[in-house]
Amino acid sequence: MSTASEKKTSDYLFTFECPDRLGILAKVSNLMFEGGAFVTESFHYGDPHTEKFFARMVFDDHVLKTPVEGLQDRVSELAKELEMKFTIRPASYRPKVLIAVSKYDHCLNLLLTKWRAGALAIDIVGVVSNHNDCRSLVEWYGIPFHHYPITPETKPQQEAQILELFASTGAELLVLARYMQILSDDLSRKLEGRAINIHHSFLPGFKGARPYHQAHDRGVKVIGATAHFVTSDLDEGPIIAQEVKAIDHTYTAEDMVLVGHDTEAIALANAVRLFSEGRIFLNGHRTVVL
Template sequence: MTDMSEREFVLTLSCPDSRGIVAAVANLLAAHSGNIDESQQCGDHYTGRFFMRVQFSVDDAGVSEDALRGAFAGLAAEFSMDWNLWRRDVRPRVLVMVSRFGHCLNHLLYRQRSGLLGIDIAGVVSNHRDLEFLADSYGLPFHHLPVTSQNKPAQEARLLELVEDAEVDLVVLARYMQVLSEDLCQKMSGRVINIHHSFLPSFKGARPYHQAHARGVKLIGATAHYVTADLDEGPIIEQEVARVDHAATPEQLTAMGQDLESVALARAVGWHAEHRILINGEKTVVFR
């Protein structure tokens, strides 16, 4: 008997906006015994692009995944679509990179172990050994790749080897305090998510919460975004903020900020894993 989870799919697409796209997708699915469980779409009037995510199941075992892909390929050509078809029972494999702050890594590991995050973590990479114990406690491979100006190209090449060998779909920078090269950003475009310790645009660089405290801010935040060659300017996926006042110390701001970072990053990773994010130029469409 066929496991129905193997017959559940997610279709994501973007294309020039025009009449009939939703109807064409629905008719194609109906013709292939598809039942739509969830559908979201939007048009961007500024770019003229249309975005759509459809979650559906196929109850006819005679309709193969290859047949669906072939049918969608024909439809994509008609509407000039960029599209992907994903099986819902296949969980993305994730490589987490971290330096010395463990709150985001710990949150991701806990949520994944608890069944609250639909990913498989393939391992942890760090330029320090401080959090090796945490990876060990979850039985995960830990890869120590210290980075200097002299060995950075070699270490990035090693990182790409790890991505290929472990069949990694997504790299998550969980407070990894190294800047990725432009070459690596291009090779991993749309496959690296970073958490920034500010509500961008805001205080950049070291000790951001101390900078915020010195300026008497009333909001602090965190921003999860895709990584590009433009430092901390990639398409934003999720942001979290908290209201603060003059009584908060830098240490209290730091603790609050770490909570915001953990939550924003976990949401972004979860939405990516569920194929709910479509990149729209320098921003994103997120079908929550």
């Protein structure tokens, strides 16, 4: 039986990246040991091509010698020596997410379902759309819906509204859940590393519009979907998660579209989960997922 004097244990997530060199793990592990951080998970990767080192650790504080802020101060000192970028946050932290959608609701629906079931540890701060088709679905979940119509002439003003909403809600991630508008170079740069898109193709194949029809014309035997970070280069952003489905010669392009709904929704939901768990690291044009 627990008593009031027993300390409640809290878990923390520690992620970092730095130039690769000999002894990084030894220095970090020694610091954690001396500080009393009880490590329960540890994953790392050193990329021989980019010469960067990435790590993700989970630790609890049941034998921590100082408040976690004290440990953070010690890591900050080591970070100067190792040229390290790091974060330490409660493992229970839920990033704030803004979702953008147009008319297709299959990706949005799975995100909302998983969020409500507790399978996605995020706080959805709103859904923005250039159409009203998904309003009733979003409001049924009790989430604010924002209708921002767009035309070629009003694109700069509409994107400014999205950026303002992103900032005012404290959002940390914009999820394009089949949002059928190409973000401008300016907005893509401002949200670098903080915007995830789903493309209905197994990139890098069949970029751009009507990828299922492109795939059908080539007689592919596997179709897929790719969740990736948004960049100013269309469908070229670092890939986070992919899903595939086997098909055969009997599938029409329309059949492929319907089958693809599942792969799109699953790939996007997986990417959002990986982001929420602090598992994604940008590594040039690629990602490291730990």
